[in-house]
Structure formats: C-alpha cells, structure tokens
Amino acid sequence: LVLFVCLHPPLFVVLWYSFQDYVPDGTHLPEGPLLSAMATCHSLTWINNELVGDPLDLKMFEATKWVYEESQMSMSALQSTAVTVRPPNADLSSESALQLAIMHQFPFSSELQRMSVLVNQIGPRHQMQVFGKGAPETIVTLCDPSTVPHTFSEVLTDLAKQGFRVLALAYRPLDMPWHTCRKLARVDAEKNLTMLGLLALRNTLKPETAPVLQELREADIRTVMVTGDNIQTAVSVARECCMIPSGQKILMLNALTPIPPETKPTLSWSVAGEPGDASEISSSINIPLSSVNENSYQNGASVICNVPVERPFCIAMSGKTYALVRPNYPELMEQMLMRGTVFARMTPDQKTQLIQDFQKLGYCVGMCGDGANDCGALKAAHAGISLSEAEASVASPFTSKTADISCVPKVIREGRAALVTSFSIFKFMALYSIIQYVSVLILYTIESNLGDQQYLYIDVYIILAIAVVMGRTHAYPSLATRRPPGSLSGVHVIASLCIQIVLQSGFQAGAYSYLESNDWYVPLNVTDPNSDNINCSENFVVFFVGAFQYIWVAMAFSQGKPYRLPFYTNYLFLLVLSLLVLSTFGLMYVAPYKLANFFQLTSIPAYEHWTFRYILTALIVSNFLLSYVTEVLILPNKHVMGFLRRLRRKKQPKNRYKLVEQSIQADPGWPHIDSKR
Numbered sequence: 001l002v003l004f005v006c007l008h009p010p011l012f013v014v015l016w017y018s019f020q021d022y023v024p025d026g027t028h029l030p031e032g033p034l035l036s037a038m039a040t041c042h043s044l045t046w047i048n049n050e051l052v053g054d055p056l057d058l059k060m061f062e063a064t065k066w067v068y069e070e071s072q073m074s075m076s077a078l079q080s081t082a083v084t085v086r087p088p089n090a091d092l093s094s095e096s097a098l099q100l101a102i103m104h105q106f107p108f109s110s111e112l113q114r115m116s117v118l119v120n121q122i123g124p125r126h127q128m129q130v131f132g133k134g135a136p137e138t139i140v141t142l143c144d145p146s147t148v149p150h151t152f153s154e155v156l157t158d159l160a161k162q163g164f165r166v167l168a169l170a171y172r173p174l175d176m177p178w179h180t181c182r183k184l185a186r187v188d189a190e191k192n193l194t195m196l197g198l199l200a201l202r203n204t205l206k207p208e209t210a211p212v213l214q215e216l217r218e219a220d221i222r223t224v225m226v227t228g229d230n231i232q233t234a235v236s237v238a239r240e241c242c243m244i245p246s247g248q249k250i251l252m253l254n255a256l257t258p259i260p261p262e263t264k265p266t267l268s269w270s271v272a273g274e275p276g277d278a279s280e281i282s283s284s285i286n287i288p289l290s291s292v293n294e295n296s297y298q299n300g301a302s303v304i305c306n307v308p309v310e311r312p313f314c315i316a317m318s319g320k321t322y323a324l325v326r327p328n329y330p331e332l333m334e335q336m337l338m339r340g341t342v343f344a345r346m347t348p349d350q351k352t353q354l355i356q357d358f359q360k361l362g363y364c365v366g367m368c369g370d371g372a373n374d375c376g377a378l379k380a381a382h383a384g385i386s387l388s389e390a391e392a393s394v395a396s397p398f399t400s401k402t403a404d405i406s407c408v409p410k411v412i413r414e415g416r417a418a419l420v421t422s423f424s425i426f427k428f429m430a431l432y433s434i435i436q437y438v439s440v441l442i443l444y445t446i447e448s449n450l451g452d453q454q455y456l457y458i459d460v461y462i463i464l465a466i467a468v469v470m471g472r473t474h475a476y477p478s479l480a481t482r483r484p485p486g487s488l489s490g491v492h493v494i495a496s497l498c499i500q501i502v503l504q505s506g507f508q509a510g511a512y513s514y515l516e517s518n519d520w521y522v523p524l525n526v527t528d529p530n531s532d533n534i535n536c537s538e539n540f541v542v543f544f545v546g547a548f549q550y551i552w553v554a555m556a557f558s559q560g561k562p563y564r565l566p567f568y569t570n571y572l573f574l575l576v577l578s579l580l581v582l583s584t585f586g587l588m589y590v591a592p593y594k595l596a597n598f599f600q601l602t603s604i605p606a607y608e609h610w611t612f613r614y615i616l617t618a619l620i621v622s623n624f625l626l627s628y629v630t631e632v633l634i635l636p637n638k639h640v641m642g643f644l645r646r647l648r649r650k651k652q653p654k655n656r657y658k659l660v661e662q663s664i665q666a667d668p669g670w671p672h673i674d675s676k677r
Helices: 034-039 055-064 136-142 151-160 209-216 231-240 319-329 332-338 348-359 372-380 392-393 408-445 452-472 491-516 537-556 571-589 593-598 605-634 638-648 656-665
Strands: 002-004 013-017 021-023 045-047 050-052 067-075 078-086 100-109 112-119 127-134 166-175 193-201 222-225 249-256 266-272 286-288 300-307 313-316 340-344 368-369 383-386
Touching: 034 055, 034 100, 034 112, 034 127, 034 166, 034 193, 034 319, 045 319, 050 055, 055 193, 100 166, 112 136, 112 166, 127 136, 127 571, 136 166, 136 193, 151 166, 151 193, 151 231, 166 231, 209 222, 222 231, 231 249, 231 313, 231 340, 249 319, 313 319, 313 332, 319 332, 319 348, 332 340, 332 656, 340 368, 348 372, 368 372, 368 408, 372 383, 383 392, 383 408, 408 452, 408 491, 408 537, 452 537, 452 571, 491 537, 491 605, 491 638, 537 571, 537 605
Parallel strands: 002 222, 002 368, 222 340, 249 313, 266 300, 313 340, 368 383
Antiparallel strands: 013 021, 013 193, 045 050, 067 078, 078 100, 100 112, 112 127, 127 166, 166 193, 249 266, 286 300
8 A cells, every 4th residue: 555645846826816817927915915925935945045935835935026125124122133025126215115024924724725924014103914724625614705706715716626726925014013013823823814816836746746656556566545625626636647547426525523522423425526517516405314224323423315325336535534433433433444545734744644544454555755744654654765865764764765656666566575585585484404314314324424525515605605595686667456375374375485495305315315225335334433434435325415405406496486586687696596506516526636635525436427417417407397396387377375284274354455445345335326316
C-alpha cells in the first residue's frame, strides 16, 4: 500500500474579484486589498539573494510582480526589521506611493488551516491591516457574513471540481497603533474579516505521475491519496492521474457533528460520477439505520444516502469525517479503509493515524510527502520517502533528489531485491554448513576427515569469495505482482532448504557409492589410530564433490526474475564463480604433485585416472543442473507453490485486511445504500 500526498507546484494563477471579474493574471488587478493580500500574506524570506519558502506562497507573490525588500523601520520609538513589499513602479519619493510592511505573522497551522499577517501601510497615517489566507471553508467562518457572496459555495465547488487548489483571501483594517496591534491575540486579529476573493491555482500533474501509478497498479500495489486539499480538488486530481479509473463511481462519505455530543454522528453519502455526469453530486435523503441493515452499524445513528451504486466504486472522505467515524464506527472504518482512495482535508495528526490504521489492517505502508505536515506520517510508515530536502527529509528514511514519485517503484524494487538477496545468502550459509557437515560425517564413518588446507580452501577461497560478491546483483527493472517471501520460516524458504539438503546429501552419498563400485578401489586401511587418514580416495571424492556443491548452491540461490536480474549480470560474481570452477577442476584434473600434496589429495591409479574423473565430473555437473532447475523452475511454479501453501493447512488469512475484504465480498449489499426514496 502506497500513500501519496498530492502537492505539486502551481503553474498559473486564477483570481476571482467579487465573484464577477475573472482575472487570469495578478498584474491586471487594481491596487487594493486583494492585491495587497497576495503580496503580503505569505511566509517567504530572502536567503542568498533568492526568495525561498512554500511553493504556493512563492507563486502567489510572483503573480503580483511586486518587489520584496527587508529594511529597518522606526515606529513610535520602536526599532524593528520588517519585510516591505511594493509595486514595481512605485515612486518612493512620493508620500502617496504604496508600500506595505509585514510587521507580524501568525504562521500557517494545519489544525487551523490558515495563516495571517499584520501589515502596516507606510505613510503619514501608518494604517494597520490584517490579511488572512487559508482554506475557504475556514476563512468564510471568520468573515462578516454580509461580505460573503451568496454564490460562494457554488463557485468554490466548481473550481474544486476542475482541479484547482483554492484559497480564500480576507482582510480587516485595524484602527489602532502598532504598539497596540502587536499585543493582539490571534483569535482577536482573525475575526470580523471582509471576504476579498478566491485564489485558484492549477495543480498540474507531473509527466511522471500517471505512468508511475499505472506501474504500481499493474504490480497489484494499491495507491491512496491523502492530502490537505479540498475533497473535490483531490477527487479531480485522482481522476486525472487515473488513481480513480475512468467511469468508476465515487462514494463520498460525510459525517455530521452529533448534537448532543454524546450521540453518534449521522453519516451522509453522496455519489459522484464522471465530471459532467448527471449523478455527479445528487441531493441526499435520510434513511434510518433499521431500514438499511440491522447488523450494519450500532443503533442510535442514521445514514443519509441517495442513488443506488453498483460495484466497483471507491470512497472519498474528509479529515472531519475520518475523525468522527474512526471512534464511533470502528468496523465501518475498517471497511472504509479497504475501499477508500481519497482522504482530503487531513491534518498532520490524522495523516499519521491513517498510516497506523492501515498498518493495523496488516498492510505494509509506504508514504510520499514533501512538507512539514507529512513528517509524522513519514516517520510512522514502514517506508517513508521525502520528495524534498526540507523538514520532511529529517523524519523520512528515504529522500528523493527528484521532486516526483518516480522514486517509489525504485524503492520497492530495491527493497524486494534486498530482501530476496538476504534470504538467498541465509540459505547459502545454511547449505554451506549442511554440506560440510555431510562431508565430515561420511569421512568419519571410515575414520578419515578433511585436511586443514582443504578447510582453508573451502572456507576462505570459496565461501568468503562468494559471500562478498553474491549480494551485488541488481534489482529487476519491473515490479512483479507477487510479493517475495516475508519470513525465514515461510513454507517456500523451508521447502527450498529441505530439497537442496536432500539433493546435496544424495549426490555426496552417490559419488561415494560410485567410488566403492570400482574394481580398483581399495578401502582405507587404518593402521595408526593417531593418524588423520586424510590422503585417501574417499577424501578425494568427498572433497571435490562438496567443493563444487558450494558453488552450485550459490548459483541456484542467485535466481533472477522476478525480483533480481540474472546472476550472470553480476559481473564480479560471475568472475568469481568462473575462477572457482576453473581452479577446482584444475586441482581435480591436473594438479602438480606439490600442490596435490599440499592439499593432501591422493592420486587415482593411472589406468583409471581419466575415466573415473570423467564420470565424477558428470555427477558434479548433474548435481548443478538438478539443483539449479529445482530452485529456478520447479519451486516457483504456481502449481508447486499452491501445493506448498496447502501443506500449511492455513485456516484463515493472517492479515486483517484480507478478512475485512472477505466480509465485504460476502455482503453484496455493502455499503447498504438503499434505492428506496
């Protein structure tokens, strides 16, 4: 499960002035409170000769073409440094020139969903003003109702449906001097405001977004949008990037604050189709819970629903609804999470809670974010990816140098490859111990053993060299729909280990039996009980068969597709394997007397020298082929995997989300939207 914060740099500005004149360019606005609000209500700062800050604030200020300056100001014997802004053609020598000083800032708060600034209009009167900017639903509650146009809701909804990110601007003149204004509490400054207009910014999709989401969808990885934007804007963007498939209905859930508070909230459903569809937003009617389904939700609340919805569909909800449904309808909340695609107007704490709720369902959750509001969610996720090097990068384990989600599939591919590589190395080290144990066990039956130099050859020359380069194979370039095993005790891992143990033990025993079947074979005659009895034909066979088995299992456990590239693309690993195979065959066939004596290897009778080695080589090669085919072709087969899964006799899914999904599938009437009027 991957969650994305939908926040893209705005590309152009659209302004509504008194909801009458459409102004596509901020420079066309006349001087007045609306233009002043755009020029001052931000948190930009000047660093290294560059204006930096929130991308939205930056685009808004750039649209005005005003000049940003930092200067010393003296007001009523108070010396302070203030940010001043002015029109580009302002005549500073004239007392009537418009120049605004940002004296104090109430910073943006995710909980309040707004920010405001105290501004002084420099001039003989030093007129103080407060400018506010934030979510339209929040700002409108702070304004004088007489200043809010009656078409406010309709205009806001229309802009949001078109995918605009909408902010409301408001202001109020303050008839008090600066030394009094600076003592104002935020709640006193941000009241009785005059609505100025709506600022709409187009959040155009980056070209990488839709292909990445498509790639994740094809890999059966679910994607969810969690954002602080308006729900209509979020739905529009989700449609544009195909997170919501074309033609799919959207079920919008809304919870009404209960009155009195101790009662359960009323749930309101509305159905949205494609933009322009007649059923896009329809009126709601109230239907008691008892007429929907007596087992659906607890009694004492009601559900408001409208038109019947056919599956498939997805669900969208706001942060306010999420906060009410989560504690009051826990079972419904789980079902909402299973079908939820868009979560809008979410606060930072709610984003974190949403991540944790998905984790409680058993999902492995990844999170993409680029702002301070995402820090908690990035930290709570299993894999948090910061798309900026600002605050979010501190809380996130991963930081992308490119500000788009193209890094998400790469992180998943690399993570899966790393997991598979770790399991492969674990299995290799386990087989290394078992193979050596079987070799020593066979030799102990005749009171022989491996020599010290032979142990060095195996442990240092073969095992150490393989272990160093085995994990350097790169991830496969495309995402697989099947997840890799997630546990060392999984049936696939255990089956692989058991089958390879049987194969390697069987080939060692078979090679030893072949040795005993030769007419020239003379069993080891132990005459000195204190001797190691290493230099014998039994030691020769067991040592070389075992030495090649270490190499073969390393190749077998380095399988490529679907999570890694083939092992031969790991050139260093391929070079090491080639050197090991050639040197071991050389030691077996043409080792000089001194080298053979150093490794305590016996000499096979001359008349049997080549025939015996050829047959032994055929056994060794057969060992490789059977080990590799078993690991690469037989075990990954879907029929074999299905058989192994049935051996577990698993009664029910381990993950909670599978159980919730089963309950949804078993209830064809879910979510119980009644078609009766």
